[in-house]
Amino acid sequence: MTPPLRIALIGAGNMGQQHYRHLKTLSEAVLCAVADPGPQAAALAAQWGVAHYSEHRPMLEQVRPDAVIVANPNNQHVGTALDCLAAGVPVLLEKPVGVDLDEVRELVAAVKRSGVPVLVGHHRRHNxxxxxxxxxxxxxxxxxxxxxxxxxxxxxxxxxxxxxxxxxxxxxxxxxxxxxxxxxxxxxxxxxxxxxxxxxxxxxxxxxxxxxxxxxxxxxxxxxxxxxxxxxxxxxxxxxxxxxxxxxxxxxxxxxxxxxxxxxxxxxxxxxxxxxxxxxxxxxxxxxxxxxxxxxxxGDALRLQLEHFLQVVRGEVEPLVSAEDAARTLALVEAIGAAAASGRACTPVSVEG
Ligand SMILES: NC(=O)c1ccc[n+]([C@@H]2O[C@H](COP(=O)([O-])OP(=O)(O)OC[C@H]3O[C@@H](n4cnc5c(N)ncnc54)[C@H](O)[C@@H]3O)[C@@H](O)[C@H]2O)c1
CATH class of the missing domain: 3.30.360.10 (Dihydrodipicolinate Reductase; domain 2)
Known part of the structure; x- marks a missing residue:
């Protein structure tokens, strides 16, 4: 029997805990570490029986997880995901994929270059x-x-x-x-x-x-x-x-x-x-x-998303929501922000740049 995939959690707040709630019930995967600098994270990791790190980089180096779930604050998504890709680790990245399209383009390019998949957590698509x-x-x-x-x-x-x-x-x-x-x-x-x-x-x-x-x-x-x-x-x-x-x-x-x-x-x-x-x-x-x-x-969309992620990690399917696809949604969000600020009609800009 194939051993369960070892999944690390980066960001164990509200959303990270919801992912863990599903992860612990799946036989094909197991939590292997938590990286979160917050005050409750060490206690949570101890309760879940895994190692705690304040920083995700040493965790990636020392634990070498098969995949990670990233649920830290929005403005850290791209930087964290880039570090995971550099370590060759597939990512389930909470939405939004990033906070602006410029940084997300870098992530889209890194996914293409590395061939390491990123699934973005627009979980409702799995409902x-x-x-x-x-x-x-x-x-x-x-x-x-x-x-x-x-x-x-x-x-x-x-x-x-x-x-x-x-x-x-x-x-x-x-x-x-x-x-x-x-x-x-x-x-x-x-x-x-x-x-x-x-x-x-x-x-x-x-x-x-x-x-x-x-x-x-x-x-x-x-x-x-x-x-x-x-x-x-x-x-x-x-x-x-x-x-x-x-x-x-x-x-x-x-x-x-x-x-x-x-x-x-x-x-x-x-x-x-x-x-x-x-x-x-x-x-x-x-x-x-x-x-x-x-x-x-x-069906529970978060659970279905996690099951899909495990298939992505095993190379069985392409991510339902790739970084590039999520970048198009972000471009739409940015167009709405620009339209509200300018009072003019705006077209979402191309992700390709
Ligand atoms: N898919 C959804 O429906 C959904 C719902 C809620 C939130 N989210 C997303 O999940 C992410 C987290 O939101 P939340 O509501 O759980 O927030 P939260 O504030 O409850 O949790 C964020 C966690 O990240 C930790 N953190 C801060 N800096 C960190 C770092 N450098 N490395 C690792 N962890 C770090 C914090 O200590 C905290 O535990 C956000 O991106 C949010 O948009 C998605």
């Missing part, structure tokens, strides 16, 4: 709900995709912002949360050609926006909106609707993405598919619109 939604779109269930409505509206409690880096440039709702929605919109609806946006920070007054309204023009012609705020007492977001994370009481009835095409419409995460009867040619608003619940077996 069976999204797999099914994408299948429906690909199979033409909506006809020509025409309009896209995306909602990220919830309230983060004030205590969330007590961790300093979450208030600073390099964090913020756009880079921390909307990047997930934008990544899914790209995954489901294709590339975005241009965006317009307005944003405000008037509720909290931090450097980062707490509310944003975005117009999206997709390359295939569909038009979309994304309305986001992390400062409103509202239920419309993937976080609250999809039930992925038990830490957030679920609002299962509330959609967060509404996709509409010439032949049908789909609400996500409900996977309710609206369409007219097949024998009704040229049906319209006078005819009954049928709503069909699409079947989908539930």
């Amino acid at each position: 069976p709900l999204i797999v099914r939604a994408r299948e429906l779109l690909r199979n033409g269930a909506l006809g020509r995709l025409t309009t896209v409505t995306a909602l990220f509206q919830l309230r983060k409690p004030d205590r969330y912002f007590e961790i300093p880096w979450r208030r600073e440039p390099g964090a913020g709702m756009l880079l921390t949360n909307l990047i997930h929605d934008l990544d899914l919109l790209r995954h489901l609806c294709g590339e975005v050609h241009s965006v317009q946006a307005i944003s405000a920070n008037t509720v909290r007054g931090f450097a980062n926006a707490d509310s944003v309204a975005v117009l999206l023009q997709f390359a295939d012609g569909a038009l979309g909106t994304l309305t986001g705020s992390d400062a409103v007492a509202a239920p419309w977001s993937w976080e609250l609707a999809a039930g992925e994370n038990p830490a957030y009481p679920q609002q299962a009835e509330q959609p967060c993405y509404l996709l509409a095409g010439t032949a049908g419409a789909l609400s996500i995460p409900q996977l309710k598919h609206w369409h007219y009867a097949a024998d009704q040619l040229d049906a319209g608003w006078h005819e009954p619109l049928l709503a069909q619940q699409q079947a989908c077996t539930a």
